[in-house]
Amino acid sequence: MSDLLTQEIKALQAAAATTEARFEFIDDFAYPSGVQMAVNFTADFDAMLLRRLLKEPPMQLAQGEFGGRVGIWRLIELFNSHDIKATVFTPGRICELYPKAVAAVTANGHEVADHMWEHQVPKDLQLEADHLQKSTQALTATAGKRPVGTRSWHSQALLVEEGYIYNSHGTAHHRPYYVRDKDNANCLLNIPFHYAIDDAMFFSFAWLASENAAQRITEPERVMDMWWDAFLQQYRQGGYLNVCLHPFVSGRAMRIDALDKLINRMKTLPGVWFPSCEEMARHCLENYPARGSEGVR
């Protein structure tokens, strides 16, 4: 082997080792007694903010408006009717647009978590810090409780500094795990989600600016069948499922109906836990703290 190739392989191996060192999986993870599996129902309350950011046409923006005026209320009602504690990831600016809905989330016992100030993270570090503070303050004032979770690209140093205990963003494992930043510091719990369990992937035109050919509107029953299969597969191994919904997508009556049926089906099995992401995070942090933190394993 040439020296150059040996050097390249060594560099790759070193890069892989550095990345590997940033993740800490919880190999001995277990649920509280009597629980076989947790399902987190989460809703990304984007309304029209993401649509604006992607410069989508007016009808797409109008869809977002439906989410803020109707969809979010239907989801709250659905979760209440099943005694599910859901987590609503909310951009700070939503507090200016739909303050009553944000307040209703916590008033009904659900969790309001951060989803960036305007659904984007500025590259400039100072501006990023300003956005995170603004979002945290707006959510605290409107929801009546300081958020401890986020679904965002914010840097971990800032999140830890602002008192966040988890992010729900990565997909490196099917169960919660810890991530450190590239300096191997600022450890944060990640509660993973997965695009295959995300309503927008199946019920949206041009999602994430995809081309016409990629447009799709799937029948609700077909999607619920796929999610049921994913649920069952996780249930058998004591796994975890994070269902990612959007009020402007799943807030449509036919999809609320389908979700209602899916939840009823999940409830036919014993030991299914529907906590908020905060409850899930606290279970992990208290029972399986990261290496090097207090209460080392």
Ligand SMILES: [Zn+2]
């Ligand atoms: Zn979003």
